[in-house]
Amino acid sequence: NAGVTQTPKFRVLKTGQSMTLLCAQDMNHEYMYWYRQDPGMGLRLIHYSVGEGTTAKGEVPDGYNVSRLKKQNFLLGLESAAPSQTSVYFCASSYNLGTDFGNTIYFGEGSWLTVV
Amino acid sequence: AQSVTQPDIHITVSEGASLELRCNYSYGATPYLFWYVQSPGQGLQLLLKYFSGDTLVQGIKGFEAEFKRSQSSFNLRKPSVHWSDAAEYFCAVGAVGGNKLVFGAGTILRVKS
Numbered sequence: 001n002a003g004v005t006q007t008p009k010f011r012v013l014k015t016g017q018s019m020t021l022l023c024a025q026d027m028n029h030e031y032m033y034w035y036r037q038d039p040g041m042g043l044r045l046i047h048y049s050v051g052e053g054t055t056a057k058g059e060v061p062d063g064y065n066v067s068r069l070k071k072q073n074f075l076l077g078l079e080s081a082a083p084s085q086t087s088v089y090f091c092a093s094s095y096n097l098g099t100d101f102g103n104t105i106y107f108g109e110g111s112w113l114t115v116v
Numbered sequence: 117a118q119s120v121t122q123p124d125i126h127i128t129v130s131e132g133a134s135l136e137l138r139c140n141y142s143y144g145a146t147p148y149l150f151w152y153v154q155s156p157g158q159g160l161q162l163l164l165k166y167f168s169g170d171t172l173v174q175g176i177k178g179f180e181a182e183f184k185r186s187q188s189s190f191n192l193r194k195p196s197v198h199w200s201d202a203a204e205y206f207c208a209v210g211a212v213g214g215n216k217l218v219f220g221a222g223t224i225l226r227v228k229s
Binding site for chain 1: 120157159162206220221222
């Protein structure tokens with residue numbers, strides 16, 4: 001089982017460049033999430049999606065855009081990268097989180113992004 | 117809105133000693149509560165979760181956690197720590213009927229031999 005797969009795993013960008021992180025899940029989950037992890041701050045939610053074609057803002061959405069054109073994929077875009085976006089990015093997915101049945105989030109292995 | 121506090125940034129314990137990692141949450145109703153572990157360079161692995169029923173929950177790798185509503189806490193415990201338990205631990209809270217988790221800042225566990 002692949003679970004949640006993120007690509008690329010590592011990337012170095014120059015300030016102002018754009019890039020897209022791809023997240024794919026093979027568990028037929030409705031919910032998908034993008035988090036960023038920074039030292040001493042835990043994981044903070046950037047954007048999330050509760051189904052194909054839907055997206056919503058999380059805690060720290062500025063500077064990022066997302067798309068969920070297919071149920072299994074959730075893309076995170078940086079249109080003009082800034083050094084403050086240097087971070088580790090985690091994608092995650094779940095069934096309907098708000099129910100007993102679906103309340104486990106599965107994480108990808110992370111994408112390390114450095115903006116210089 | 118829910119929030120999570122992990123008061124200890126770093127904890128060091130000796131191998132074989134007992135461990136307790138603290139987690140306090142803020143939420144107006146019954147929450148879903150989780151503990152995740154992250155080894156260096158890795159993703160997050162679910163240790164255990166609570167959503168109803170018995171307030172003492174058992175997880176993987178010999179971990180357990182106790183939900184105490186009166187103290188708004190969900191502390192993680194292990195009776196005897198192994199060197200392989202060295203990692204960062206995250207507590208998270210979700211709202212019943214909600215659609216996202218909120219994470220604490222994490223506690224880094226060091227195990228000394």
